[in-house]
Amino acid sequence: MASISYLRSSDESRILGLGDLGANGMGIPIGKLSLYCAAGGIAPHRVLPVVIDAGTDNEDLLDDDFYMGVQKRRLKGPDYFQLVDEFMQAVKHRWPNVLVQFEDFSSDKAQILLNHYRDDHLCFNDDIQGTGATTLAGVLGALRAKGETVNDLGNQRIVIAGAGSAGIGVAQVLMQAMLEQGRTPEEAKDCFYVVDATGLLGVEQNDALSPEQRTFTKEVDGGMPLDEVVKKYKPTMLLGMTGVGGLFKEEIVREMAEHCERPVLFPLSNPTIKAECTAEQAFEWTNGKCIFASGSPFDPVSIDGKTFYPTQCNNSEYTYTIHTHDTAHRFTCGIEIICL
Amino acid sequence: MSQFKECNLFLTLKLFLLSVYIFPGLGLGATLCGATRVSDKMLYVAAEALANFVSDEELGEGKVFPSLTKIRDVSRCVAVAVIEQAMEEGQAAKMNGVKIDDLDAYVHKKMYDPVYVPLVEKREISI
Numbered sequence: 001m002a003s004i005s006y007l008r009s010s011d012e013s014r015i016l017g018l019g020d021l022g023a024n025g026m027g028i029p030i031g032k033l034s035l036y037c038a039a040g041g042i043a044p045h046r047v048l049p050v051v052i053d054a055g056t057d058n059e060d061l062l063d064d065d066f067y068m069g070v071q072k073r074r075l076k077g078p079d080y081f082q083l084v085d086e087f088m089q090a091v092k093h094r095w096p097n098v099l100v101q102f103e104d105f106s107s108d109k110a111q112i113l114l115n116h117y118r119d120d121h122l123c124f125n126d127d128i129q130g131t132g133a134t135t136l137a138g139v140l141g142a143l144r145a146k147g148e149t150v151n152d153l154g155n156q157r158i159v160i161a162g163a164g165s166a167g168i169g170v171a172q173v174l175m176q177a178m179l180e181q182g183r184t185p186e187e188a189k190d191c192f193y194v195v196d197a198t199g200l201l202g203v204e205q206n207d208a209l210s211p212e213q214r215t216f217t218k219e220v221d222g223g224m225p226l227d228e229v230v231k232k233y234k235p236t237m238l239l240g241m242t243g244v245g246g247l248f249k250e251e252i253v254r255e256m257a258e259h260c261e262r263p264v265l266f267p268l269s270n271p272t273i274k275a276e277c278t279a280e281q282a283f284e285w286t287n288g289k290c291i292f293a294s295g296s297p298f299d300p301v302s303i304d305g306k307t308f309y310p311t312q313c314n315n316s317e318y319t320y321t322i323h324t325h326d327t328a329h330r331f332t333c334g335i336e337i338i339c340l
Numbered sequence: 341m342s343q344f345k346e347c348n349l350f351l352t353l354k355l356f357l358l359s360v361y362i363f364p365g366l367g368l369g370a371t372l373c374g375a376t377r378v379s380d381k382m383l384y385v386a387a388e389a390l391a392n393f394v395s396d397e398e399l400g401e402g403k404v405f406p407s408l409t410k411i412r413d414v415s416r417c418v419a420v421a422v423i424e425q426a427m428e429e430g431q432a433a434k435m436n437g438v439k440i441d442d443l444d445a446y447v448h449k450k451m452y453d454p455v456y457v458p459l460v461e462k463r464e465i466s467i
Contacts, residue, residue: 032363039411040364040419041451042371097433099371099378101363122370124378130359130366133387137361140391141404150391180384293404308402337367 022056023069028104032126036337047337052087054080080109088117091338099337101126107165132173138266138311139174139237142291146236146262154183156191157233160216161226161248161276162241163196166268168212170239175215192216193233196242199223227252237264240276244269248277250285257286270295279310361390361405365418372450373423374434382425389421390414412451419447 029049036042055074061067075083091098100123105113107127114125124130140150148155158174160167171192178188194201194216202222206214221232230238230252238256240247248267256263263286267276279298282290288303293311301308366386370378393414394406406414420443426432440446 035360036364036367037452037454039360040368040415041412041453042364042368043452044454097371097374099367101367119377122375122377124363124366124383126359126363129378129383130363133362133366133383134359134390136384137387137390138404140388141394141399144391144394145399145402145404150388176380177384177387180381291402291404310402311404337371 020056020058020061020074022058022061022067023051023053024061024067025104026051032101032103033337042337050087050338052084054083081112084113088121092121095338097122099123101337103127128169132169135170135268136173136177138293139239139264140177142237142264142266142293145291146264151181154178154181154187154191156237157193157235158191158237158239159193159195159226159229159233159235160239160241161195162243162269163194163201163209163213163216164241167194167196167239167241168210168216170241170268171216172212189215193218193229193235195224195226195229199225200229227255230255234259236260238266240267240269242269242276243274244276245274246277248282250281253277253282253285253290257289261289263290265290266293268293268295272296272298279308282310283308360408360411361414362386362418364411365389365415366422368415368447368451369419369422370426372419372434372447373426373432375422375426375431376433377431379425379429379431381429382422385421385425386418389418393417416444416447416451420444423447 026049029051033044033047033049036047037044053069055070055072056062057074061069062071062073074080088100091100100117100121102110102113102123102125104127105125110125110128114123114128117123140153143150143152143156153174158171160171171194175185175188175192178191179185194213198205200221200223201209201213201217203217203219204222206217209217221229224232226247227249229235235256238248238252248265253263253265256265265277265282265286267282269275272278275294275296275298279292279294280301282292283301283303288306288308292308298310301310362383366378366382369375369386370382375382390405393410394404398406423432423435423443427435
């Protein structure tokens with residue numbers, strides 16, 4: 001049984017910003033599972049870190065005599081999916097109730113795998129679903145800070161700056177939540193104004209957009225720039241996922257505070273230089289009225305003697321120091337959670 | 341060589357994540373109740389439970405997430421929400437026919453605590 005600890009399965013094709021680590025990415029699932037134990041109260045002998053070693057495209061590792069993974073190029077296409085499928089089947093056969101957490105699969109494969117397995121395996125993808133749920137929780141928390149309840153999500157007017165995968169991903173999560181709260185798809189859609197570099201997404205752009213982006217196009221005012229959208233539609237929430245530092249200019253932020261008692265400002269891009277505005281700017285320009293969460297860390301801000309604590313809302317950076325434990329006692333019980 | 345050493349002895353990792361508020365509780369809830377899949381609604385109730393966990397005091401300070409020091413309570417709260425949702429969807433295989441009055445206490449009892457359990461009884465020694 002203990003041999004299973006060396007079953008190095010997971011495709012570490014996308015680890016944070018670290019690139020292709022091949023089998024050396026083993027530390028990531030170990031770290032994630034340590035959090036299951038520390039934060040979730042799952043017994044350590046009930047979790048199993050796995051790396052699917054589908055090869056690596058990292059030239060340094062391919063030449064490294066001490067690299068412990070398979071020194072071949074990454075499997076591609078059907079061969080790759082066959083390998084993952086064999087793993088999924090085997091794992092379900094061995095531990096029928098196991099929860100598989102997918103992590104750090106490159107984005108072209110992550111969604112395909114999740115869609116394929118989510119209906120008949122107990123599994124989820126933390127990069128897609130975990131991050132989505134966390135952002136949703138941040139937005140719902142902001143509603144409570146405004147003095148509303150979490151069920152008021154459908155009453156918001158939400159401007160999303162950035163129509164890339166991050167921006168659209170957040171829009172989809174929020175829209176799904178509105179549907180769960182009993183709104184119709186049309187009502188939910190009306191809450192969103194998605195703006196990218198060419199302005200508000202309009203129906204006339206439909207041919208050039210992906211199906212996901214097309215959900216959020218507007219009948220009128222296509223191409224309207226961000227500041228005018230904010231002025232005209234008076235949003236209650238302004239979320240930024242553009243990676244364009246300083247995009248939320250003073251007049252935009254002030255306009256938010258003008259028409260809104262407690263405007264919600266979430267510049268979610270990181271690192272700090274790419275944040276759409278800083279915490280200090282947001283609190284200063286709104287006289288401390290805004291509810292602020294960011295993708296980059298900011299220090300607390302003091303205005304008129306009152307201190308405001310900016311929340312870091314996604315991709316927060318923590319450093320964990322992990323001692324590897326003696327694994328001898330690890331496989332005494334059934335495994336409950338596998339982290340890929 | 342340095343990579344090899346690091347991986348085996350002492351591992352310092354930088355993890356970029358805040359989903360630590362969601363996934364431990366989600367995993368705990370899903371495995372405790374024997375859920376057969378993770379539905380969209382389960383993710384939604386997990387996010388809702390997290391948002392509702394933030395205290396009024398924290399909201400007043402402008403925070404929209406609870407303090408990380410309360411992470412175990414957050415996870416328990418998320419787990420309870422996930423289990424309730426799984427039961428509603430008829431997916432909680434391990435909960436079928438089981439009547440639990442206090443789900444929160446049940447989850448609390450099932451959580452692992454990293455405390456040292458002595459293998460032998462202590463004795464007086466004179467050395």
